[in-house]
Amino acid sequence: MKKRVKGKCALQKKTLPVSIFLISIVCTVVITVVVTHFIEQKQAMDSDSVVKITRNDLDDVQDLYDLISTNYVDKVDKEQLIQGALKGMTESLQDPESEFLTAKETKELNEQVAGSFEGIGANLQLENRLPVIDRVPVKNSPAEKAKLKVEDIILEVDGQKTQDKSIDQVASMIRGKKGTQVKLLIQRGSEQFEVSIERDIVPEDTVKGNLDSKDKSIGSIQIDNFRDTTALEFRTIIEQLRKDGAKSFIIDLRQNSGGLMAESERIASYFLENGDTIAQFSNNEKVISIDKAGKKIDQGFKVKEPTVFLVDQESSYGAELLAAAVKNKNYPIIGVNTFGKGSVQSVSPIGKDKYVQLTIMKWFAPDGSSVEGKGVTPTIEADYPEYAKLPPISKQSNWRIGDSGDAVKNINTMLNALGYSTEGDLFNESTRDAVTKIQTENNLSATGALDTKTVDVLQEMVFKLVKTNDVAYAKAIETLKK
Secondary structure, three states, rough: OOOOOOOOHHHOOOOOOOOOOHOOOEEEEOOOOOOOOOOOOOOOOOOOHHHOHHHHHHHHHHHHHHHHHOOOOOOOOHHHHHHHHHHHHHOOOOOOEEEOOOOOOOOHHHHHOOOOOOOOOOOEEEEEEEEEOOOOOOOHHHHHHHHOOOOEEEEEEOOOOOOOHHHHHHHHHHHOOOOOEEEEEEEEEEEEEEEEEEEOOOOOOEEEEEEEOOOEEEEEEEEEEEEHHHHHHHHHHHHHHHHHOOOEEEEOOOOOOEEOOOHHHHHHHHHHOOOOOEEEHHHHOOOEEEOOOOOOHOOOOOOOOEEEEEOOOOOOOOHHHHHHHHHHOOOOOOEOOOOOOEEEEEEOOOOOOEEEEEEEEEOOOOOOOOOOEEEEOEEEEOOHHHHHHHOOOOOOOEOOOOOOHHHHHHHHHHHHOOOOOOOEEEEEEEHHHHHHHHHHHHOOOOOOOOOOHHHHHHHHHHHHHHHHHHHHHHHHHHHHHH
């Protein structure tokens, strides 16, 4: 299990790394604590992979349980003792994907992959007794719009500390009626900042599509995650875009954190010939399964039109499997190296109302190569512009004339990208004039100081600029036209 140490530091006029591509100004959020790991289990597991445990192997565990139960100075909750042992076993694997789950956590996991839930679209797990966001927020979810990021630690909820509280307790603290506000104190790296979030509903659709705004013969499809309806959603959108005149497609897998592997395999089969390998699966000793494209998986539906795929460093798991499968058939992959998650998990019951999520296999690309820790390498490199990688602007202070530092440098860089003559790490007259103009154009008080409302407007402007100057998407259009 990856360990983290809580850093005690004062709130400063600094910001913390996160892609501006993730930023949208409408902060509408509620919380749901879910774990978006793989739920399916391959049926072709080899019997030799099952380790037989004898009673003698567990004698020490039984002896310790008896000793604590009968001799510990205080009253012992035997159920908690058993849960502690189960957690200890999974944590000893030092695999962050293998973990002990309560019945409630498992139910929420099932709801997540079913695509039917309320929350922020982010996953939490406890690390060193603190809740940590452990997955990229679902694209266009409230979590993404609130600028939350993987490895963000939630220190406080509305002023209440989260240290030593359970996942359920933290979830209860953050949940609330739609439209109400919740304030989170976030630690990102060694820095801390607050974010006020308006609770709302997580979008349930995982696939969105439309014709390109300039070339109506190109259909653009964005897959946010893989849930149990994703392949059907994808097929429906493809069919609709064909009717609307699409002759080629751009499939956007950026910020897709994975989900159900079977759904990503089904979509991969849409693009492959029957009999083509989608992926291989191994128990670390030998290949135990090779999944191939065919009618059994895709029901005979195929996409024959020219297609390119977009990926980035947050494309993970099922998104990587799809990218690797189509790359093997020479489809263009545009972007940067993907995340690099090459393991498969299953969820199994342990006793009554207890479950364990366990890494049971590794998956490999059709050519037998692993993506673990390496990711899928694009065939065409295309990254976000540098200003898209700047951290969000901290709302801890009213930025004004005389302020300086890295945060102000980022503000000046954003303003410069928007066409204003600003530079350096000093909030000077040029910065003030740019801010004043933005305030005037957006019916805000023209103070020249960067208050909370102005920060929101500025970040939304940069977000739109990034979308307008999407280098990878532009390269995809160019590739299709060739």
